[in-house]
Amino acid sequence: MAFEYVDLQDARTGDGVRMSVVSGIPSPWSEAAKGILHMKAIDWKAVRHSPGNRELQNWTGCHNAPALKFGSGPSRSGWAEILLFAEQHTARPNLLPQDVERRAQMFGLSHEFMGQDGLCWLRRLQLAHGAKQMQGPPRENADYIASKYGYRAEDIPRGHARVIDLLTLFSGILTSQKAKGSSYYLGNRATALDIYSAASMALFAPLPEQQCPMDPAIRIAFSMSDQATKVALSPILLSHRDMMYEKHLSLPLSL
Template identity: 40%
Template sequence: MEYLDVEQAVAAPGLRLVLTAGVPGPWGEAAKAIFSWKGLDYLAVRQEGGGENIALRAWTGQDSAPVAIFEQQPPVSHWLDLLHLAERLAPGKPLLPDAAAGRADAQGLSAMIAGVDGFGWLRRLQMLAPAMSMAEPPAPIARMAAKYGWSPSAAEAATDKLQDISALLDGRLASQASSGSPYFVGDSVTAVDFYWANFAAMVKPLPADVNPMPDYMRSIYESGSAEVMALLTPRLEAHRDLMYRDHIALPLDF
């Protein structure tokens, strides 16, 4: 993927999406998949994972990715704000139901995947544990750990919470299948489906021929106990595969 530097992006028109360069981070990949499915063109802007990203902080008020900036509107970096921006820019292909109950359902399940203390957050706590157990953790790791509120006790508690989320999602798909739907909410694809498809990589990434992620990152994603590997149930894995077959382009480009 071709990236603009922050300095170039500030003056560029239209929709700009700040992404961690060279790696398929789940929050960024989910944003890309949603924008692409909606037909929204964007300019990719480089963020260095774990770096200080001083120019990015000066522009957007923070140093993480993803961040979306549309024209002269304020930057948005929270996963839900990114989703709502996509909904506003491309309302003809909605990923949230119209009815309030359906919207609450879709946003609530999405939060269990992409939100604070959700699937991605908890998996990140686990992944940080080896480096944070060192006498002097690398500075980029320490910066990331601070953002996630990492502690030994938080990392230890993550497995039980992840199992609860996995069971919830698996149960929802089972219930939906009994009604004839392969999706998490209703009869059509929603944001929940896009979030799960991308965050499932934190347990089992897609093969290298369609996801050419760095070897070190693949090793980290695939690390974990048997309990962690079991989070991706056959039903959840089948849903992920359906999404990449029908809704998300391959190979991944980052």
């Protein structure tokens, strides 16, 4: 479902679903939220997040993006809040498993992608750590991210080990699902977990420039990996990402 970017004033006075999104960078939280709205064919308007925009923060009540507003209701900014809003707004296709156990698994695994101390969270701190050694915009960006998201140099080795453990966990699930004839994490159809996985890959191997136009320096920074991470980033994670974008999500990314 195509969406349109509008300015803050139009978003504020508008109706329906409006969401602030990170712009120019395939941020997994924003891209996953866009993917959920796309799969459910929910009509919505986007507002570009810009750090330090007080007016935007006052409207969303949130310091970062995405933040989703519906009518004059409260903001939803957590990944789970946005998913649950979308499920309630438009039931089909259902992006949550019906089975109670699978649903609990889905939320647990999704947290390990999107939540605090999860894959994207830790990878973001790892990227900030790397970019702190650089000059110019990557370093300024790294300092900003570091100050907001709990960076401590001494935590980086633990984060690195956990990134590898999580990549190994996720590729292991996809491999055993493949052996059962499924291309998806849970059961035989796409859930939000598949969207989170696909969107997370941007922090390791962004889609090609034609599909994901972004600043070349940030592309290089996102693609940086040591040997252990390269090994853990199994091809099955990237082929799952490609399948999700081809079959269920929208390309090129609209950043």
